[in-house]
Amino acid sequence: MKRYIPIFLIIICFLLGSGFLMSQKQQGEIIDQMPATTKKILLVPLDSRPPCGQLVADNGRTAGIEIILPPSETMDFYTLPGDTSKMRKWLYDEIKNCDEAIISIDQLLYGGLIASRNKTIKDEDITALAEYLKKLHGDNPNIKIHAFSILPRMNPPDFVEKYQDRKKLMEWSRLVHKYDDNPLSETAEKIQVLEREIPSEQIKAYIEIYNRNLRLNCLLANLVADGTLEDLSFGQDDGEVYSLPNLKLKEFMHYLHKNQIAKDKLAIVHGADEVALSILTNIISRSNSFKVYVDYSSEKAAIKVMPYMAICNQDTANERLNFHHDIIVSTPEEADYILFISATDEETMDRRRYNAEKLLDYQQRGKPVALVDLSKSFIAQEALLPILLKENFPVNSLIAYAGWNTASNSIGTAVSQAEIYLTALNQGLEQDRVVYSNLNNLNNRICEDYYYLKDVIDLVNINLKKKGYSNVYDLDLEHNYKWAVDMMEAAMNQRLVQYKTSDAFTKSFWLQNTEYAVTDMQISSYFPWPRTFEINLKTSPTLRKK
Numbered sequence: 001m002k003r004y005i006p007i008f009l010i011i012i013c014f015l016l017g018s019g020f021l022m023s024q025k026q027q028g029e030i031i032d033q034m035p036a037t038t039k040k041i042l043l044v045p046l047d048s049r050p051p052c053g054q055l056v057a058d059n060g061r062t063a064g065i066e067i068i069l070p071p072s073e074t075m076d077f078y079t080l081p082g083d084t085s086k087m088r089k090w091l092y093d094e095i096k097n098c099d100e101a102i103i104s105i106d107q108l109l110y111g112g113l114i115a116s117r118n119k120t121i122k123d124e125d126i127t128a129l130a131e132y133l134k135k136l137h138g139d140n141p142n143i144k145i146h147a148f149s150i151l152p153r154m155n156p157p158d159f160v161e162k163y164q165d166r167k168k169l170m171e172w173s174r175l176v177h178k179y180d181d182n183p184l185s186e187t188a189e190k191i192q193v194l195e196r197e198i199p200s201e202q203i204k205a206y207i208e209i210y211n212r213n214l215r216l217n218c219l220l221a222n223l224v225a226d227g228t229l230e231d232l233s234f235g236q237d238d239g240e241v242y243s244l245p246n247l248k249l250k251e252f253m254h255y256l257h258k259n260q261i262a263k264d265k266l267a268i269v270h271g272a273d274e275v276a277l278s279i280l281t282n283i284i285s286r287s288n289s290f291k292v293y294v295d296y297s298s299e300k301a302a303i304k305v306m307p308y309m310a311i312c313n314q315d316t317a318n319e320r321l322n323f324h325h326d327i328i329v330s331t332p333e334e335a336d337y338i339l340f341i342s343a344t345d346e347e348t349m350d351r352r353r354y355n356a357e358k359l360l361d362y363q364q365r366g367k368p369v370a371l372v373d374l375s376k377s378f379i380a381q382e383a384l385l386p387i388l389l390k391e392n393f394p395v396n397s398l399i400a401y402a403g404w405n406t407a408s409n410s411i412g413t414a415v416s417q418a419e420i421y422l423t424a425l426n427q428g429l430e431q432d433r434v435v436y437s438n439l440n441n442l443n444n445r446i447c448e449d450y451y452y453l454k455d456v457i458d459l460v461n462i463n464l465k466k467k468g469y470s471n472v473y474d475l476d477l478e479h480n481y482k483w484a485v486d487m488m489e490a491a492m493n494q495r496l497v498q499y500k501t502s503d504a505f506t507k508s509f510w511l512q513n514t515e516y517a518v519t520d521m522q523i524s525s526y527f528p529w530p531r532t533f534e535i536n537l538k539t540s541p542t543l544r545k546k
Helices: 002-027 054-062 084-097 105-109 113-118 123-139 163-181 185-197 200-225 244-258 275-284 299-303 313-323 349-364 385-390 407-426 431-466 480-500
Strands: 029-031 039-044 065-068 100-104 144-151 231-236 266-270 291-296 337-344 369-375 400-402 509-511 514-526 536-545
Touching: 029 431, 039 054, 039 084, 039 275, 054 065, 054 275, 054 407, 054 431, 065 275, 084 100, 084 105, 084 123, 100 105, 100 275, 105 113, 105 123, 105 144, 105 200, 123 144, 123 200, 144 200, 144 275, 163 185, 163 200, 163 244, 200 231, 200 244, 231 275, 266 313, 266 407, 275 313, 275 407, 291 299, 291 313, 299 313, 299 337, 313 337, 313 407, 337 349, 337 407, 349 369, 349 385, 369 407, 369 431, 400 407, 400 431, 407 431, 431 480, 431 514, 431 536, 480 514
Parallel strands: 039 065, 039 100, 100 144, 144 231, 231 266, 291 337, 337 369, 369 400
Antiparallel strands: 029 536, 509 514, 514 536
């Protein structure tokens, strides 16, 4: 009997092995390669945070574009400005090796976005930058330079330290603009009262920020007019309807009209961090004009003005789609893709199940969906994603997802991801690789925008504050930073297990007669700056082609 045991074991092993191979075959071929790069675009990011640089590089990769980023020693780090001299030298040396360039004026002039809010520059510095850009173009006449600049936000800079002074200065800013639109005596009286209460040197310095920026913008517009810059985009950060920044914007538009500077190569959009990605989208899909149907979670969602925004969601979406030269259509049947904007608060939460059914209907009809998942209170309970997971919606069939920070950030990111992805598919790049790259980007946003920014960040901040660390915007790199990272990683991994084992995550989806499914995913994350406001997150999904 013993002589039969080895034969029996061999048979068992064979059957088990055959079953494993059959299981693997049924699960399908693993796709884990990115599209081959065919073009290089240089990027001088707004700052060193992932949305400003890495997000652009990740989406560019979907379309086979390599984004060349500056070395870290030239860049800013939180409140430490970047080295503008080193940055300009790197740009001058490197641009000749690229096909086009996207450059942040704020990084070249100030050393980043935060530096632009606090660093004082002179008119000579602005002139010197203009001369540098002229030489850069003159020595590289065949390389298109796409520039962008962020208009100063309404919030006073750090030199206004007292809370009451900051509050009064912002109210003064609103009233000055309102008075310009409608010069009522009662508005003038309120302005005079505030001007007696606010230190005069603060008002003077505050006004000079916007006057200096106006001078810079006029000079940049002239560089577009003379061909130094291919085009110029302005981002409007954290705005309100009435404010001194918007008043100065009116003056800028008057300057363009007076000097007969064409506006076809100038654009102003609400947002900041995602502007470089929007410019990249136009470079990639410049020969395409997408037909987009914009749908909303409710009528209220369309006209709602979200926190830190100066315009409503509908105006924000129209503005961004116009920036990309898209055509807004009136029915889903006409559209190349659906831009679905969910903007939920306590009053409209009960519509989420209905909206989940609507998205499922779009998916079953073969209509690609880019989902913008906004929340008035920035909490997970108001988001649409948890309902999609509960209803087993195939989340990996989404062509884009975004729900971070402001409505302009999210809408701009979702539109860009969707249009870069669809353009890459239309241009005939290898489909499997394009799908794999976009799934990385999709799940990066889902894990960061939903799981971290609407959930885990509060957990981390609360625990830090319980231990006496009251300022979560200035972590100690030698002490609480590591503890905060450990807390964040543990919480994110817990949520990852729930997410990747859900039926909604593993459910297969079809693209051009090919069935795909994501069967697993890993995640890595850390804080890029010593604060909990954002994370550097990378997902690694396991994609199988059945």
